[in-house]
Amino acid sequence: MEPGRDRYGRLSYRSLIAWPERLKREEPLxxxxxxxxxxRRVLDLGCGSGEHARFLAALGFEATGVDASPSQVEAAREADPEGRYVLGSLTALADLVEPGFGGALCVGNTLPHLTEEDDLRRCFExxxxxxxxxxxxxxxxxxxxRILDRGERTFPVMVRPGEEGAETVFLRLMTPHADGRVTFTPAHLRWRPGAEPPLELVSAEEVQLRGWRRxxxxxxxxxxGFAVRETLGAMTGEPWNPTSADLVVVAARS
Known part of the structure; x- marks a missing residue:
């Protein structure tokens, strides 16, 4: 993320994602x-507005969230004043949190925001x-x-209940590049069938990502210093293959 620029400041992920259903699906894994x-001390890397950290706390874990977005960390702290949420880059973990954690998770397509190999190396180290x-x-x-090999351009459109009789539409566009980078364009629209206009753009951003391959x-x-234990194709536990929706890696520190 660019210094001084919070590209996710206008995108409310808490309202754009069906969190109860998602967390229920992910709970077994x-x-x-x-x-x-x-x-049971765990790190939630790229914690966003803190949904996973709060869920893990309810399961008896002691969760610490880390995120580079000031607006997302602020939202997490507002929703969970007793929780621990740290603002900073995933490339600086050794400076942000103390040692002694038993586990960590990094989910939700956070990692591609680290666009250089040296950044990802520093994160893992x-x-x-x-x-x-x-x-x-x-x-x-x-x-x-899959995305890079097929040149995919978009994700399924998400439609969620909105305010004042409107519905919220979350549109995510992608432009893959030959060097493995991806221009990601998330957009939030307000949909009021019968109104004039029926569809309004609330916010949109353009973010440069790195499409990290397995x-x-x-x-x-x-x-x-990690040993890879499993490679899965979704947070529901299916084996990975080249056409899987996701790449899920389970590793352990040697």
Missing amino acids: LRRVLEGGPS GLASRLLPGGVFLLQVLNYD AEIETLLTAA
Whole structure:
């Protein structure tokens, strides 16, 4: 993220995602992986507005959220004043949090915001320094092997209840590039059928991401001292294949 620029300041992810349904789907894998760590102290990397951190706290974990977006950290703190949320880059984990965590998760397509190989290396090395021996790491990103190979341009449109009789439309466009980078354009629209105009743009941003492939992620994890245990195709636990929706990696610090 550019210094001084919060590209997600106008996007309310708390209202754009069906969080209860998502967390219910993800709970079995979250429990299985994180309960296998040496401590119930966990890091939520790219915590956003704190939904995963609060969910994990309700399951008995001691969660610390880290995010580079001031607006998202502020939203997390407002929703959970007793929680712990740290503002900063995932490339500086060794400076942001103390060591001694038993596990970590990084989900929701956070990792592609680290666009350079050196940034991702520093993230993984910093995380390894904060985890106890045997500490577990659950990582989820979109399956960029599929996206880049197929030149995909968009995700399914999301429609959610809005305010004052309107509906909220979340549109996500992508422009893949030959060097593995992806121009991501999330847009929030207000839909009022019968009104004039029926569709209004509330906010839109353009964000430069890196479409990390499976081999790149696993190579850098191994170099940072992690052992890859599983590679899945979704947070519901299906095996990964080149056309899977997601790339989910379960690793442990050596």
